[in-house]
Amino acid sequence: MDEDCPLLSLEHITKDFDGTVVLSDVSFKLCKGEILGLVGENGAGKTTLMRILFGMPVIAETGGFQGRCCIDGESVDFKSPFDALDAGIGMVHQEFSLISAFTTAENILLNRECTHPSFLNEVFGDRMSVLDRDAIRERAERSIEKLGVKLDPDMLVSEMPVGHKQFTEIAREINRDGIRVLVLDEPTAVLTESEAEVLLSGMRSLADQGISIIFISHRLHEVLEVADRIVVLRDGKLVKDVSAKGVTVKEVSAWMVGRDVEAKRASGAHREFGPEFLRLDKLWVDMPGERVNEVSISVRKGEIFGIGGLAGQGKLGIPNGVMGLQLAGGEALLDGQAIPLNDPRAALSMGMAFVSEDRRGVGLLLDESLDWNIAFTAMQIQDRYLKPFLGSRFLRFRDDRGMRELAQEYVDALEIKCTGVRQRAKELSGGNQQKVCLAKAFAIKPKLLFVSEPTRGIDVGAKRLVLDALLKYNRENGMTIVMISSELEELRSICDRIAIVDEGRVAGILPPEAHLEDFGLLMSGRGATEEARVANA
Amino acid sequence: MRNGNGKDKDGFKGAVRSFVASFGWPRIIIALFIVALFFLAPAAKVEIPSALSDVLNRFGMNAVLVLAMVPMVQSGCGLNFGLPIGVIAGLLGSTLAIQVVSVGPLVGIFKPGLPVFILAIILAMPFAALFGWAYGKLLNRVKGDEMIIATYVGWAAVSFMSIMWLILPYSAPTMIWAYKGYQLRSTIAVAGFYDKVLSSFLAIRIGDFVFPTGMILFVALMCLVVWLFFRTKAGTAMTAVGSNPDYARASGVDASRARILSVVASCMLGAVGIIVYQQSYGFIQVYNGPLMAAFPAVAALLIGGASVNKASIVNVVVGTLLYQGMITMTPKVINSLLQSDMAEVLRIIIANGMILYALTRKSKVAR
Amino acid sequence: MNGLQKNSRFLRDNLVVFIFLALSLAALPFSGQAGAIPDNLMARVTRNAFLVFALIIPIYAGMGINFSMTLGAMAGQIGLIFCVDWNVVGVWGLLFSAVIGTPIAILFGLLAGSVLNRCKGREMVTSLILGFFMEGVYQLIVLYMFGSVLPLRSPNIELSRGYGVRNILNLATVRGSLDDLVAIKTPAISLGGLVLSPVKIPLVTIAIIVALAFFIVWFKKTKLGQDMRAVGNDMAVAKAAGINVDRTRIISIVISTVLACYGQIIFLQSINNMMTTDAQSQTGFMAAAAILVGGATASHASIKNVLIGVTLLHFMFETVPNAAPRVFGQADVAEYFRSFLSFGVIALSLVLHAYREKKKEEEARRANRIAAGETAAANAAAAAEGGRA
Structure with missing residues (x-):
């Protein structure tokens, strides 16, 4: 690894949306064959940074950015993701971008198919060339091999297990000619443990073949296992850029969530609550992108109960499931009475209300x-x-x-x-x-109110007003509130207890004054929660 | 400063601009076109009073059929291209009414005129409800492709009923072929039953100009019924389902039920609409008569300013007036001025052009 | 178990085919002149097959049934009007019509394609209305522009008022020119009591249809064909992969329109007269009904669907409407039965398709849930193991 001639370097990147700064003066370098772990909480600026790197039109539409991206030391300015692809940067998004009626090979070579010209080319152009299925298959196999996984090139995507879809996506990116940098956004989120292992070793072998990788993941143990270097973003700033050697999950999660500021609590810490009011027992919810696998919690009357966790881990599925908006199963009780699931009317009639995140x-x-x-x-x-x-x-x-x-x-x-x-x-x-x-x-x-992401996308002043309104209704009307939010600070400022949901389960429940790094640990993937449990014990 | 309060402050200019924006250019052009036709009418030797009463008459004949579009549009089912289904219910009602008052057990009980007319409507309602329920169930299963499926289901129903009209054992002498002694005629006169019961009720006659008071009052009554319906709990829920089905569901509304209810309402209005049409036209048209019933109604509603997912009673009234004004006046004036029968072709182009315009407009608001 | 499942799935997927096959076979004994069926069927199938093929490519591109194929038919009719007017006879006349019709069809196709790109998700109903709209435009051209703006040379096809084409165009000069170019006739065959009348086999027409079928099979293997499949399956993914979605969709409609133009010329040459203003109006419905009877859906179609469909639909037209009067004891039933069948089959298969798509979506979600459940369970098991270690 040659530190002096970085393949990709981001220099002093600053970006604001209508005056709200989401990235300020972020700079880091990526060398050839290096795996860089990019970590940070929701809203830390990871997504925006990648959008800038890829020249997504949304960046230009919102006023562009300051700073510059360089490849091989030369400044580049991508107008669209296709420019970035041409320059050898590929990205695998969290959502699959595959055609389900196509085979693995067809997807890997989508719109880059091998063809030979036909008699109609002269008149109607290159699109009349005939596909060369054998060559397509062969090239697909080559890139599957490069990744070091097992995939049947002739299998239809619709019949594949989830993990294979993820592999297909990555194989497609590395199939491009001249691919040099690969960005993987939460690639292991949908994988089983063993599939994740395979993917991590695949990443290692890609890196050995000279491809640089930016690995975005909330599973910190995986990041530490595979990355050479770790870059931590917090609130749009780069807080750490270190070699991954010798770093522990605990340290990284502490960097992610920041210094432990005493949360500004609205009122006295000791509050009296009534008996158990809401009880969820082995609740599962089939909410696309926010699946809940098995959640059991108990909320007491008059309490403000917070539910936190990273995006996509299932915290949003809980209220949507209880309120009947998404297919759910398991048991839910309100004041000792069973809540009929999958029936919004019944849920509302029982005296619950829901402020949706959408x-x-x-x-x-x-x-x-x-x-x-x-x-x-x-x-x-x-x-x-x-x-x-x-x-x-x-x-x-x-x-x-x-x-x-x-x-x-x-x-x-x-x-x-x-x-x-x-x-x-x-x-x-x-x-x-x-x-x-x-x-x-x-x-x-309502006797019980679910509020989901109450302050998402609204400005600071309005945030305060919304939270104050919730507090007021809780204190004055005795309304029990379950608040779901991605913003830990917000949860800590008004909640009496906070549950952290990770991978569709409750990873742990903490009092609001608990150390931030404990919250961070609970959010950092299954491996880390083990560590947290040990630490708490 | 959002657009909300801008309106009140800009004064006249702003008022004009917001009127144009809400009324829409296509409507203004068509309205101007009709006004121009009235100005050209004397040159084409068209009598304005009789032309005006023609327009009013046709407005009354068609308004309820156009009104039948509103519930389904409001509940998010889109334009009711399956209107023929409601029309068929109306045809069943009117033919059954004539059957029972001329040969059935009810001979002599129902006097010709309003009683038969009301009987026809009453007999049509169960069919409309039943057909509407089945049709609504079907549309609920195919969310997304409603409009094309509605079109074909409507057409299939019309051709199926054509077979039925042939073989159903009707026997009222005014309805069947005299020489065969059985089988419905293709047009059945309503004279002697309820011909012009509404149109001539309290009609005001000034020279050549006739104002069909009864029919207009009936249309107003139907509009009032629909307006009131949309103020009930179920009607309010229906509007919410059309506006945002997810919101409605989250508020405990059964969206499927609301949609079925809207289809039933549409079918009932379609049935009433065709009976109103018959009393003015003088004939019941069975067989392929209802095949294309939906398209003029859809076009009229859209000309009135409705979109694929929002329609109001004002849209119905304005649209029916404009559309019927156009198709009444165009043949009279254009054909006589240009010495050609181009008006029919123009009607096809304008009516379908209007539907096309509405379908290709971005109808979903930014969410 | 698996075999049974497979069978029931086969049945479900071909439900429409079976319903209509059963209906036709049941009607066969009542249909009267069964002996004439093979000959009539041959004539009808060769007449219509090309038109039905015109629907296949937009289905690949995910645009459903292209009811606006009538635009192509109109282009073909304009070509034929010129051909009769200029008195180009025989096969040359058909070629001439095709040459005139092609640029018009391309123009119409571009128009239709851009309109349909503005209403993604409801292409079918829009294409239907577009067909009606363009019918008005076509009538404007045929009834008012011919003889006034466009030259019309022969007075015997002109309306007596001095412009416009007559309502019925006599196609005697080109009639059967393709069908009869090279045709053979089988001898009459007697099967027991049934005498099958001689069957005329129009070899050139069949050759053209076969060539088109091969072209479509080949087309599917081209880059453009692959792009259309990609666009048809998932527009967003195709766009992200750099395929020009809108352009691909327009091309599919242009090809369909041009094929419909040729198809209409082939169709009309086997018929004596052309109803000038509305010969096209039946074309769209018949072709749509045929491809859907053959088991195609709004999102999936194959050569097999076209061939089965066009044969089955016309077999049905030969049997059911003829049988219906006998069954119902009413002579007039036949005509209504025919339209009921064609509207009904379109309605039925669109409903079944939409319903199935919805079901499939639900099933996919359920499968996803199970898979995710397994993932979670596996992870939990691994965790338990890790904990023990």
Whole structure:
């Protein structure tokens, strides 16, 4: 490894979105045949950094970035991901990008097929060339071999186990001519332990063949096992760039989550709670991208219970499963009564409400006015805001005035900035939309409230207001709250207990004042949790 | 500063601009086109009073059929290209009504006029509900491809019913072929049953101009019923399902049920619509009569400013007026001015062009 | 167990084929002149097969049934109008029509392709409406532009008012020119009590259809064919791999439109007269019904589907409508039965397909869940082992 002539170097990369700095002055180098582990919490800037490297159009659309990327010491400026591919940088994303009706070989050589010209080429151009299936197969086999895994080149993707899909993706990237840098974003997340082993050794052999790898993973033990060097990002800054030799998982997770600042607690630490209110027993939820495998927790009355964890680990699946929005199984009890799963109406009728993380997709009627948005659930579940027509119980019409008054009440209480309750939801800013979602949930006066990512994508001032509103309803109305968030600080600031979900399971439950690095350990993959348990014991 | 409050402050110019934006250029062009036709009418020797009553008459005949589109659009099922299914229910109602009052057990009980008309509607409703329920069930199973499937299911239903019209044992003498002694005629006169019961009710006559008061009142009544329906709990839920099915589900609404209900409502309105049409037109058209029923109704709704997933009663009224105005006036004026029968071709192009425009417009709002 | 599963799956996948085969066979004894069926069937199949092939390529590209293939048919008809007007006779007349029709078909195809690119996800209904819309445009051309803007030389095809083409175009000059170019006739065969009338086999037409089938098989193996399959399976993935999705889709529609143009010329040459303004209107429905009867779906079609479908559909047309009047005791039933069958088969197979796709999605999710469960279980087991160690 020649430290003096780096293959790829990022220099002083700075990027902001509308004034919010997400990367500031990040610089690091990548040498030929080196594996670099890139770690950081959600929102630390990993994704944005990779987007900049790949010239994703979204970067240019949001005002570009400062700093520069260099390959072989020369500054490059990619206009699109295809430019990056041409320069020999390949990336494997978390979501599969495979055609399921095609075979392994067809996918590996997608749009780079070997062909020989046909008689129609003269007239209609190269696309009339005929595919050379044998050559395609052979080239696919070569790149499978290079990766050092076992894959049947003729197997259809739709019939493959998940791990093989991942291998196919990687084989496709390394099949490109002149591939020099490979970025792998959480490649082991979907793999079994043994498949992950195979992949890690495959990465090692690719590196030995001179391909440099940027390995993004939350499984720190895997990163430490395979990486030569580790770069840690936190809040958009590069906090550590060290050789992986001799570093422990504990150290890395401490770097990731940062210094242990005493969280600003809203009120006294010692609070009295009622009896057990919500109990989940072996709950599983089939939520795409946020699968819950087996979760058992118990929440007490009056408590604010936090659920944290990295993206894709299943924390979001929990409320979606309990509220009946995603297919779920197992047992859930509210105040001793079984909650019928897969039945949103029943869940709402039992006195639970949910503020979804998917604000625009699930939380709002974007094309309708605020009063509809806020009062709709109350009308449908509790038959409120319906006026009997001529005293008839069966013919009742919408009480528009009542709905407007309700909406106005919450507009005032939550300080929703709008031109009036008849304004359409899509015209509000993100923070105000979030408050509308909260108002919708408060309007049915729930005994238990799930709030999922309540502050995602809203500005700092609005964040505070949303959290204060939650605190207020908890303290004044005794509402039990289960809050799911990717932001640990936020959970620590208002929750009474915090569970960390990892790979669809609860990795551990900690008090908010626990050390940050303990939280970090719980999030750092299964291997690390072992370590944490030992450390806690 | 978001667009919400901009509207009120810009004054007249802003008002015009927002009117144009909400009304849409296609509609303005068609409206101007119709106004131009009225101006050209004297040159083409077209009598304006009678032309106006024609437009009003056809508006009344078609408005309920257009109204039948609204529930399905609002619930997110898209444009109801399966309108013929509702129309068939209406045909069953009207033919059964004529059958039972002329030869059945009810001879003499129902007086010609409004009672038979109401009987026809009452008899049509169970069919409409049943067909609508089955059709709705079907559409729920094929979410995504509703419109093309609706078209073909509608057509298949029309040709299936054509076979039925041939073999069903109707026997009322005014409905069957006199020389055969059985089998429904292809057009059945409603004269003596409910011909013009609405159109001539309280009709106001000023020279050549006739205002079909009864029919317009009936249309208004149907609009009111639909308007009120959308203010009930179920109607509100239906709108929410169409606006965002995930939101509705998260609020405890059974989206599938809401969609089926909307299809049933559409079929019922379609059945009523065709009976209103018959009383003004004077004939019941069976066999292939309803085959293309959906397209003018769809085009009218879209001309009225509706999109594939939002429609209102205003869209229905404006659209039916514009569309019927166009197809009444164009043949009269253009054909006489240009000495050609180009109007029919123009109608095909404008009506289908309008549907095409709506289908290719980005209908989903940014989510 | 496995064999049984396989069988039931085969049955399910070919449900439409079996329903219609059973229906036709059941109707066969009641259909009357069974002896004439082979000859009629041969004529109908060779007449229609080319048109049905025109639907196959957009299905590869994931655009469903291209109901706007009528645009190509209209282009072919314009070609034929010129051909009759200029009095180009015989096979040369057909070639002439094709030469005139091709650029028009390409133009129409480009238009249709770009329209369909604007409404991804509901191509089928849009293509249907586009067909209706262009029918208006076509009528504008045929009834008003011929003889006024476009030259019309022979007065006997012109409307008496001085412009526009007559409603019925006599195709005597090109009639059968392809079918009769090289044709053989089998002798009448007597099978027991049944006398099969002689079957005329139009060898050139069949050769052209076979050549087209081979072309399509070959086309699937080209880079463009592969790109179309990729686009048809997953637009997002294809785009990420650098395939120009929109362009590929447009090309598929252009090819379909041009083939429909040729298909319509072949179809019309075997018929005496052409209904000038609406000869195309039946084309789209018939072709769609044929390919769907053959077991194709909106997302999957093969040469086999086309050939089975066109044969089965016309076999059905030969038997069921003829049998229906006898069964129902009504003579007029036949015509309605025919349209019921063609609309019905399209409706049925679209419904079955949409339903199956939905089911498949659910199954895939369930399979995923099981796989993930296994992964989790394996990891847990490994963890337990690790803990013990």
